[in-house]
Amino acid sequence: MIPKLLKHELTFPNPNDADENGIVAWGGDLNPSRLIRAYQNGIFPWYAKDDPIIWWSTNPRLIMEFDDFKLSHSLKKSMKKFQYKFDSNFKDVIQNCSLVPRNNQDGTWIQDEIIEAYGVLHDMGIAHSIESYLDGKLVGGLYGVVVGKVFCGESMFSYVSDASKSAYAVLIKHLKIWGYDFIDCQVPTNHLKSLGAKEVSREYFLDRLYKVNMLSLNHKWNVENSIIN
Numbered sequence: 001m002i003p004k005l006l007k008h009e010l011t012f013p014n015p016n017d018a019d020e021n022g023i024v025a026w027g028g029d030l031n032p033s034r035l036i037r038a039y040q041n042g043i044f045p046w047y048a049k050d051d052p053i054i055w056w057s058t059n060p061r062l063i064m065e066f067d068d069f070k071l072s073h074s075l076k077k078s079m080k081k082f083q084y085k086f087d088s089n090f091k092d093v094i095q096n097c098s099l100v101p102r103n104n105q106d107g108t109w110i111q112d113e114i115i116e117a118y119g120v121l122h123d124m125g126i127a128h129s130i131e132s133y134l135d136g137k138l139v140g141g142l143y144g145v146v147v148g149k150v151f152c153g154e155s156m157f158s159y160v161s162d163a164s165k166s167a168y169a170v171l172i173k174h175l176k177i178w179g180y181d182f183i184d185c186q187v188p189t190n191h192l193k194s195l196g197a198k199e200v201s202r203e204y205f206l207d208r209l210y211k212v213n214m215l216s217l218n219h220k221w222n223v224e225n226s227i228i229n
Contacts, residue, residue, distance in 0.1 A: 044057075152186070153185055
Protein backbone atom coordinates (compact mmCIF):
# COMPACT_ATOMS: atom_id res chain seq x y z
CA MET A 1 0.00 0.00 0.00
CA ILE A 2 1.31 3.45 -0.94
CA PRO A 3 1.72 5.63 2.18
CA LYS A 4 -0.43 8.73 2.59
CA LEU A 5 1.20 11.97 3.73
CA LEU A 6 -0.51 14.03 6.40
CA LYS A 7 -0.61 17.81 6.10
CA HIS A 8 0.94 18.40 9.52
CA GLU A 9 3.86 16.00 8.94
CA LEU A 10 6.72 16.86 6.58
CA THR A 11 8.61 13.55 6.66
CA PHE A 12 8.65 11.26 3.62
CA PRO A 13 8.98 7.49 3.42
CA ASN A 14 12.34 6.15 2.28
CA PRO A 15 12.44 6.73 -1.52
CA ASN A 16 14.10 3.33 -1.92
CA ASP A 17 10.80 1.86 -0.74
CA ALA A 18 8.89 3.33 -3.71
CA ASP A 19 6.60 0.93 -5.59
CA GLU A 20 7.51 -0.60 -8.96
CA ASN A 21 6.34 2.57 -10.74
CA GLY A 22 8.45 4.86 -8.59
CA ILE A 23 5.64 6.23 -6.39
CA VAL A 24 6.82 7.03 -2.86
CA ALA A 25 3.65 8.48 -1.34
CA TRP A 26 0.51 10.47 -2.03
CA GLY A 27 -1.32 13.34 -0.36
CA GLY A 28 0.05 16.14 1.76
CA ASP A 29 0.40 19.59 0.21
CA LEU A 30 2.81 21.80 -1.68
CA ASN A 31 4.01 24.05 1.10
CA PRO A 32 7.63 25.20 0.65
CA SER A 33 9.04 23.20 3.56
CA ARG A 34 7.59 19.97 2.20
CA LEU A 35 8.79 20.67 -1.35
CA ILE A 36 12.31 21.45 -0.18
CA ARG A 37 12.36 18.31 1.95
CA ALA A 38 11.17 16.29 -1.03
CA TYR A 39 13.92 17.50 -3.35
CA GLN A 40 16.56 16.99 -0.67
CA ASN A 41 15.46 13.35 -0.58
CA GLY A 42 15.32 12.86 -4.33
CA ILE A 43 11.51 13.03 -4.46
CA PHE A 44 9.34 15.22 -6.69
CA PRO A 45 5.59 15.81 -7.19
CA TRP A 46 3.92 14.85 -10.46
CA TYR A 47 0.19 14.33 -10.82
CA ALA A 48 -2.80 15.01 -13.06
CA LYS A 49 -5.58 17.51 -12.54
CA ASP A 50 -8.19 16.42 -9.97
CA ASP A 51 -5.85 13.67 -8.67
CA PRO A 52 -4.21 13.77 -5.24
CA ILE A 53 -0.59 14.89 -5.12
CA ILE A 54 1.66 11.96 -6.04
CA TRP A 55 5.30 11.92 -4.94
CA TRP A 56 7.86 10.09 -7.07
CA SER A 57 11.40 8.75 -6.97
CA THR A 58 11.80 6.99 -10.29
CA ASN A 59 14.02 4.03 -11.09
CA PRO A 60 15.91 4.43 -13.34
CA ARG A 61 16.62 8.12 -12.85
CA LEU A 62 17.82 10.43 -15.61
CA ILE A 63 20.74 12.76 -14.93
CA MET A 64 22.86 15.08 -17.03
CA GLU A 65 26.58 15.18 -16.43
CA PHE A 66 27.80 18.54 -17.66
CA ASP A 67 30.64 17.08 -19.73
CA ASP A 68 28.24 14.66 -21.44
CA PHE A 69 26.06 17.42 -22.91
CA LYS A 70 26.02 17.15 -26.69
CA LEU A 71 26.46 20.61 -28.16
CA SER A 72 26.00 20.04 -31.87
CA HIS A 73 27.34 22.40 -34.49
CA SER A 74 23.80 23.40 -35.48
CA LEU A 75 22.81 24.14 -31.88
CA LYS A 76 25.98 26.14 -31.30
CA LYS A 77 25.04 28.21 -34.33
CA SER A 78 21.43 28.64 -33.16
CA MET A 79 22.56 29.87 -29.74
CA LYS A 80 23.97 33.04 -31.28
CA LYS A 81 20.55 34.38 -32.28
CA PHE A 82 19.06 34.48 -28.76
CA GLN A 83 19.55 36.69 -25.72
CA TYR A 84 19.44 34.87 -22.38
CA LYS A 85 18.34 35.89 -18.92
CA PHE A 86 18.22 34.17 -15.56
CA ASP A 87 15.25 34.67 -13.24
CA SER A 88 13.94 37.65 -15.17
CA ASN A 89 10.51 36.23 -15.94
CA PHE A 90 9.98 33.09 -13.86
CA LYS A 91 6.18 33.29 -13.82
CA ASP A 92 5.89 33.52 -17.61
CA VAL A 93 8.31 30.63 -18.04
CA ILE A 94 6.34 28.25 -15.83
CA GLN A 95 3.04 29.37 -17.34
CA ASN A 96 4.35 28.78 -20.86
CA CYS A 97 5.63 25.36 -19.78
CA SER A 98 2.07 24.58 -18.70
CA LEU A 99 0.64 25.57 -22.09
CA VAL A 100 2.93 23.70 -24.48
CA PRO A 101 1.36 20.41 -25.71
CA ARG A 102 3.31 17.26 -24.77
CA ASN A 103 3.49 14.00 -26.65
CA ASN A 104 1.38 11.27 -25.04
CA GLN A 105 -0.06 13.70 -22.49
CA ASP A 106 -3.65 14.87 -22.24
CA GLY A 107 -3.49 18.32 -20.68
CA THR A 108 -0.79 19.50 -18.30
CA TRP A 109 0.49 18.52 -14.86
CA ILE A 110 1.59 22.13 -14.25
CA GLN A 111 -1.62 23.33 -12.66
CA ASP A 112 -2.38 26.61 -10.89
CA GLU A 113 -1.33 25.21 -7.51
CA ILE A 114 2.00 24.07 -8.98
CA ILE A 115 2.57 27.52 -10.49
CA GLU A 116 1.78 29.17 -7.17
CA ALA A 117 3.94 26.79 -5.11
CA TYR A 118 7.00 27.08 -7.34
CA GLY A 119 6.50 30.83 -7.50
CA VAL A 120 6.97 30.86 -3.73
CA LEU A 121 10.13 28.77 -4.10
CA HIS A 122 11.34 31.28 -6.68
CA ASP A 123 10.73 34.16 -4.27
CA MET A 124 12.79 32.20 -1.71
CA GLY A 125 15.69 31.88 -4.17
CA ILE A 126 15.25 28.12 -4.59
CA ALA A 127 13.41 27.81 -7.92
CA HIS A 128 15.00 29.44 -10.96
CA SER A 129 14.39 30.05 -14.65
CA ILE A 130 16.56 30.64 -17.67
CA GLU A 131 14.92 32.35 -20.61
CA SER A 132 15.63 32.74 -24.31
CA TYR A 133 14.57 35.97 -26.02
CA LEU A 134 14.37 36.80 -29.71
CA ASP A 135 13.88 40.46 -30.67
CA GLY A 136 12.90 41.15 -27.06
CA LYS A 137 10.22 38.44 -26.95
CA LEU A 138 10.30 35.41 -24.66
CA VAL A 139 10.43 32.40 -27.01
CA GLY A 140 11.75 29.57 -24.85
CA GLY A 141 13.17 28.56 -21.52
CA LEU A 142 13.08 26.21 -18.59
CA TYR A 143 12.78 26.19 -14.82
CA GLY A 144 13.91 24.03 -11.96
CA VAL A 145 14.84 23.80 -8.30
CA VAL A 146 18.30 24.07 -6.75
CA VAL A 147 19.18 21.71 -3.92
CA GLY A 148 22.75 22.04 -2.74
CA LYS A 149 24.94 21.59 -5.84
CA VAL A 150 22.22 19.90 -7.91
CA PHE A 151 19.83 21.58 -10.34
CA CYS A 152 16.55 19.65 -10.53
CA GLY A 153 15.05 20.37 -13.93
CA GLU A 154 11.27 20.56 -14.03
CA SER A 155 10.01 21.60 -17.47
CA MET A 156 10.91 23.53 -20.61
CA PHE A 157 9.11 25.17 -23.52
CA SER A 158 10.00 26.51 -26.94
CA TYR A 159 8.14 28.54 -29.55
CA VAL A 160 11.17 28.92 -31.82
CA SER A 161 13.43 26.10 -32.95
CA ASP A 162 16.29 25.48 -30.46
CA ALA A 163 15.11 28.16 -28.02
CA SER A 164 14.81 25.79 -25.06
CA LYS A 165 17.84 23.68 -26.01
CA SER A 166 19.92 26.85 -26.27
CA ALA A 167 18.75 27.95 -22.82
CA TYR A 168 19.64 24.50 -21.51
CA ALA A 169 23.13 24.77 -23.00
CA VAL A 170 23.65 28.17 -21.36
CA LEU A 171 22.40 26.80 -18.04
CA ILE A 172 24.85 23.88 -18.18
CA LYS A 173 27.73 26.23 -18.98
CA HIS A 174 26.99 28.41 -15.96
CA LEU A 175 26.24 25.57 -13.55
CA LYS A 176 29.63 24.11 -14.38
CA ILE A 177 31.36 27.46 -13.79
CA TRP A 178 29.53 27.90 -10.47
CA GLY A 179 30.62 24.51 -9.17
CA TYR A 180 27.37 22.57 -9.42
CA ASP A 181 27.59 18.80 -9.78
CA PHE A 182 24.89 17.61 -12.18
CA ILE A 183 21.30 18.12 -13.37
CA ASP A 184 18.55 15.83 -12.13
CA CYS A 185 16.37 15.26 -15.20
CA GLN A 186 13.98 13.03 -13.21
CA VAL A 187 12.02 10.94 -15.71
CA PRO A 188 13.85 9.44 -18.72
CA THR A 189 12.89 10.99 -22.07
CA ASN A 190 14.31 10.44 -25.54
CA HIS A 191 14.72 14.19 -25.99
CA LEU A 192 17.03 14.61 -23.01
CA LYS A 193 18.87 11.39 -23.81
CA SER A 194 19.61 12.81 -27.25
CA LEU A 195 21.30 15.74 -25.52
CA GLY A 196 23.52 13.43 -23.47
CA ALA A 197 21.51 12.62 -20.34
CA LYS A 198 21.94 9.09 -19.00
CA GLU A 199 19.94 6.67 -16.91
CA VAL A 200 21.26 5.62 -13.51
CA SER A 201 19.79 3.47 -10.79
CA ARG A 202 17.76 5.13 -8.05
CA GLU A 203 20.23 3.78 -5.49
CA TYR A 204 23.15 5.43 -7.27
CA PHE A 205 21.25 8.69 -7.71
CA LEU A 206 20.17 8.93 -4.06
CA ASP A 207 23.64 8.06 -2.80
CA ARG A 208 25.24 10.72 -4.99
CA LEU A 209 22.57 13.30 -4.13
CA TYR A 210 23.17 12.70 -0.43
CA LYS A 211 26.94 12.97 -0.70
CA VAL A 212 26.85 16.11 -2.85
CA ASN A 213 24.33 17.90 -0.68
CA MET A 214 25.90 16.95 2.63
CA LEU A 215 28.91 18.93 1.46
CA SER A 216 27.01 21.88 0.04
CA LEU A 217 23.49 22.39 1.34
CA ASN A 218 23.99 26.15 1.12
CA HIS A 219 25.64 26.30 -2.29
CA LYS A 220 24.76 29.58 -3.97
CA TRP A 221 23.00 30.47 -7.20
CA ASN A 222 25.58 32.92 -8.52
CA VAL A 223 23.59 35.19 -10.81
CA GLU A 224 24.43 38.81 -10.08
CA ASN A 225 22.99 40.17 -13.29
CA SER A 226 20.01 38.54 -14.95
CA ILE A 227 21.27 39.30 -18.47
CA ILE A 228 23.69 36.68 -19.72
CA ASN A 229 26.44 37.76 -22.09
